[in-house]
Amino acid sequence: MKRDKALIKRWLDKRKQASLYRRAKVSSTPQQPKMVIDGTEVLSFCSNDYLGLANHPKVIDAFTEASHRYGVGSGASHLVNGHSVEHELLEQELAEMTGRESVLLFSTGYMANIGVVSALMGRGDVVFQDRLNHASLIDASLLSGAKLVRYPHNDMMSLEDKLTAHAKENTMLLVDGVFSMDGDVADISALAKLSQKYQAWLMVDDAHGFGVLGKHGAGLVQASGASEADVPLLMATLGKAVGVSGAFVAGSAEIIDYLKQTARTWIYSTAMPSALAAASRASLKLIQQEPWRRDKLFELIAQFKEGASQRGFNLLPSDTAIQPVLQGDSKQAIKVSERLLQRGIMVTAIRPPTVPKGTDRLRITLSTLHEKKDIDILLNSLEACL
Numbered sequence: 458m459k460r461d462k463a464l465i466k467r468w469l470d471k472r473k474q475a476s477l478y479r480r481a482k483v484s485s486t487p488q489q490p491k492m493v494i495d496g497t498e499v500l501s502f503c504s505n506d507y508l509g510l511a512n513h514p515k516v517i518d519a520f521t522e523a524s525h526r527y528g529v530g531s532g533a534s535h536l537v538n539g540h541s542v543e544h545e546l547l548e549q550e551l552a553e554m555t556g557r558e559s560v561l562l563f564s565t566g567y568m569a570n571i572g573v574v575s576a577l578m579g580r581g582d583v584v585f586q587d588r589l590n591h592a593s594l595i596d597a598s599l600l601s602g603a604k605l606v607r608y609p610h611n612d613m614m615s616l617e618d619k620l621t622a623h624a625k626e627n628t629m630l631l632v633d634g635v636f637s638m639d640g641d642v643a644d645i646s647a648l649a650k651l652s653q654k655y656q657a658w659l660m661v662d663d664a665h666g667f668g669v670l671g672k673h674g675a676g677l678v679q680a681s682g683a684s685e686a687d688v689p690l691l692m693a694t695l696g697k698a699v700g701v702s703g704a705f706v707a708g709s710a711e712i713i714d715y716l717k718q719t720a721r722t723w724i725y726s727t728a729m730p731s732a733l734a735a736a737s738r739a740s741l742k743l744i745q746q747e748p749w750r751r752d753k754l755f756e757l758i759a760q761f762k763e764g765a766s767q768r769g770f771n772l773l774p775s776d777t778a779i780q781p782v783l784q785g786d787s788k789q790a791i792k793v794s795e796r797l798l799q800r801g802i803m804v805t806a807i808r809p810p811t812v813p814k815g816t817d818r819l820r821i822t823l824s825t826l827h828e829k830k831d832i833d834i835l836l837n838s839l840e841a842c843l
């Protein structure tokens with residue numbers, strides 16, 4: 458059937474009726490708990506800026522100084538002449554922080570995932586993924602042309618069964634470190650064991666763990682004690698806890714060298730602006746030198762979880778800054794989200810296809826910049842609106 462104007466209109470109408478229609482709200486403030494969104498002042502629990510660095514004066518200064526020094530645009534891809542001293546130093550500092558030999562920067566996490574998976578996997582190969590993996594990981598394996606095999610969330614027995622059936626092929630285990638919509642974590646050591654037993658690549662996307670978990674904020678992989686041999690491909694983003702934009706892949710010097718020759722989303726795309734690299738470097742310093750940011754965040758998480766369980770909210774087993782409250786269906790999730798907004802509290806309703814049908818939820822994210830009283834306000838408002 459031709460996807461003509463009438464069909465598109467019908468599709469949009471249906472989407473609206475099913476409470477699945479989406480639209481971007483417009484903010485006129487930086488990322489911080491108190492924001493102005495669509496002209497209204499709100500207390501926000503939606504940002505992935507977990508450590509409050511997106512609007513930090515030192516990060517802004519680094520960005521400003523570097524933009525005066527290097528200008529705004531990077532002008533070309535990394536391989537042509539877009540790779541500056543700032544990119545080079547950021548790669549070295551990320552390698553040091555993650556305990557890996559080498560690092561490659563990408564402009565976004567989505568591009569990093571597509572670039573790496575397509576470089577290593579292709580037709581005839583098999584990629585195994587957790588049911589709850591991020592969309593960019595699913596798309597990465599689809600685009601690579603490899604067969605996609607999904608297993609139930611965190612079910613290592615089922616994964617092993619599926620691995621046995623493909624033991625002879627070129628295989629990869631691809632997983633979120635911290636699951637982006639659930640907040641729970643992957644079992645990195647079990648995955649590392651399976652990947653070694655079945656000689657499969659293991660790639661961990663630590664978008665929500667990097668900066669927040671592990672010693673000095675090096676992430677879930679570091680916290681779980683996994684070495685470079687255990688997790689040969691470690692990916693994380695610079696747009697969440699780091700508070701900037703971009704992403705990186707860390708691994709052995711050889712694998713990173715291979716990616717420089719083969720990862721098309723790196724080769725054929727303009728390098729991120731140097732000022733973003735400089736801002737990321739300033740942010741990494743704060744992440745490592747100010748552990749109080751993580752300590753305070755985890756105090757707020759504990760406060761929220763305790764208050765939520767006292768009130769009988771339907772939480773998922775998450776110990777991270779991502780705290781979903783399950784709603785069951787999209788209409789209910791939207792209704793609660795709208796009621797909260799009327800009280801000046803912003804929490805996004807997350808609906809299919811981002812999460813499986815019937816697991817619609819309010820996705821609450823906490824930040825170091827929230828105060829204890831903000832959590833009380835959130836808990837009391839949820840109680841009134843659920």
Ligand SMILES: *Cc1c(COP(=O)(O)O)cnc(C)c1O
Binds near residue numbers: 565568
């Ligand atoms: C946000 C996210 C990405 C995408 O990163 P961007 O830099 O925003 O493109 C990839 N993986 C996971 C798990 C994420 O949460």
